[in-house]
Amino acid sequence: MAMAETPPDEIMRAADTAGWKAGMRTIWRVTALSLRSPWMVAIALISTLIAAVLQLLIPVLLGRAVDQTQRLITDPAGQDATAALWTTALLVLAVSVGRGVFTTFQNYYSESVGHRVGYALRLAYYEKIQRLSFGFHDRVHSGDLITLGMLDLEGVRMFFSTGLVRIVLLSILIGIGGYMLLTTDVILGLLALSFVPFVAWRSSVSQLKLRGTWLELQNRLSVLSRVMEENLAGIRVVRAFAARPHEMGKFDAASTRALDLAHERVDIRVRNTSAMTLSFFAAMGLVLWVGSGKVVAGEITVGTLTAFLTFMTILQMPVRQLGMLVNSFARTATCGERIFALLDLDLAITDKPDAAPLAVTDGVLRFEDVSFTYPTSRTSTIGGLSFTARMGETIGLIGPPGSGKSTIAHLIPRFYDVTAGRITIDGQDIRDVTLASLRHAVVVVQQDAFLFTTSLENNIAYGDPWAQPQQIADASASAQLAQFIATLPAGYETVVGERGTSLSGGQRQRMTIARTLMLRPSVLIFDDSTAAVDAGTEQRIRATIQARAAERVTIIVAHRLNSLMHADRILFLEEGRIIEQGSHEELLAQNGRYAALHRLQMRPDEIKTASGTTDKTSGEGQP
Ligand SMILES: Nc1ncnc2c1ncn2[C@@H]1O[C@H](COP(=O)(O)OP(=O)(O)OP(=O)(O)O)[C@@H](O)[C@H]1O
DSSP states (O other): BBBBBHHHHHHHHHHOOOHHHHHHHHHHHHHHHHHHHHHHHHHHHHHHHHHHHHHHHHHHHHHHHHHHHHHHOOOOOOOHHHHHHHHHHHHHHHHHHHHHHHHHHHHHHHHHHHHHHHHHHHHHHHHHHHHHHHHHHSSHHHHHHHHIIIIIIHHHHHHHIIIHHHHHHHHHHHHHHHHHHHHHHHHHHHHTTTHHHHHHHHHHHHHHHHHHHHHEEEEEHHHHHHHHHHHHTTHHHHHHHOOOHHHHHHHHOOOOHHHHHHHHHHHHHHHHHHHHHHHHHHHHHHHHHHHHHHHTTSSSSSHHHHHHHHHHHHHHHHTHHHHHHHHHHHHHHHHHHHHHHHTTTTSSSSSOOOOOOOOOOOOOEEEEEEEEOOOOOSSSSSEEEEEEEEETTTTEOSSTTTSSOOOHHHTTTTTTOOOOEEETTTEEETBBBOOHHHHHHHEEEEESOOSSBBBBBHHHHTOOOOOHHHHHHHHHHHHHHHHHHHHHHTHHHHHHHHOTTTSSSHHHHHHHHHHTSSOSSEEEEESTTTTSSOOOHHHHHHHHHHTTTTGSSSEOOOHHHHHHTSSSSEEEETTTTTEEEHHHHHHHHTSSSHHHHHHHOOOOOHHOOOOOOOOSOOOOOOO
């Protein structure tokens, strides 16, 4: 059943509160995934069946060997008995080898089926995460998504080998084996099987307890990894504030919580193992006691007693594993429920069934009475915003922090969908066209200059993997990076550190600009993307961008007036509304908020010139 985009907290809770019917549905879905490899499933199950039957033959053969040996003791010259013993010995050998071979097949193919299930789920999961909206990712801790994609997926992956195959194995061993024992001698059979209910019960209870603590342990470990992740991401802040003791304290507290639970788990395991072992040996003692009486009374042979004892030894392990079987079902139901809850989410932002590619003709971008409220917010961020931008125009967006500038930038490529009103490009509502074509036509140079851990070249060509070296060099030159790259020993092959940490803030920003200049969008948005670049470099970048501005709408979001005073039209925003608009000169003439900001940011000599293109200052004043 599909759900609207739901945050993972609710996905986790959905798994905890789901009833057994939902659990069985999940088990069936995982089984159906396994059945996508029918040949492997068939080989694994048939091998399990044959291996189990061969295993059951071993006690029978051993029993027979003991009887034959006894016959030899009473009649050492008996040729028939010697030959029979040899035959039995060879049969034991052949059966053991056969069992080994089929067990290998069973393990190999059941593991392979599990890996294929894991592969299919991992791909589907990753693909879904790529497609879920920004609104979803805003509400999610990336660590939770990683836990879901690694640990929960692993829990589901193992279901075929630890659940389905084991249930076949146990059914045959307990079913056929039990039948053989009971039909040979009812009393002895019942005694031999007497440990089964107790061990099965203890093992299931302990495994379910272990499962509960395992889930809690995962929660505590994920807190631990969050602490570590945050510490590493903010390592510079930690060092700058000499906060090592505080950070160590936080980590120690989280670590101790995980350790306490690990001790609790060891306690559960050790106590149950002892109880199960005791019950097994108690049953064995009973079989020996009653069985030896029967041997003395001539009711059964020593070989039969040996077969009973050997069978008990064989049965011991699988019965102990009954708990694991129960655990495997429980784990698959919970983990699978969470994974499928995410996979089944309806995408908040997706193509309509009849969506056509965006056709850009005149290149007119229009906001028509647009309002927007973030899914997590109660108040609207943008309220009734309207403006039109035509091809060749540059629009500047300025306003106090939180006035909604970046939000406007994110609405155009549909990172979020408007709550009311509409945005059109050449008359086409952007919700009616395909996302791929829209994001091809609208490109945002993000505020956060994110770089991948790969070469500079790959980072620049990210949006166009087939780009020629000359194109990459041109884009770098336009972004004023070429000179810097020429000084690096490995040039374009230089690999940047995690998130581009080996570059300065300004270099990172210029890298993201170069990456964008590789593309030819119809709407190009700079979301405060030159804030870390010095004024002179910014002006040179602006000049190259201006050279191609006629082919597109350019939107510049900035705090520095220098970055956007050359725009054809500047929109001054406050609380998501346009409170002033016009060219630089018009806005100065209005002598309103923009003019006040201008006075704040410019030195007196620059105010006098008020040319709108001055570039002598970096103007760091904030609106
Ligand atoms: N992902 C989000 N989820 C919820 N609220 C958000 C989100 N992003 C921004 N906001 C809120 O929306 C408002 C507008 O934010 P926005 O980033 O658009 O402002 P801005 O004008 O670009 O600010 P700045 O100049 O600081 O970059 C702010 O109040 C902010 O807290």
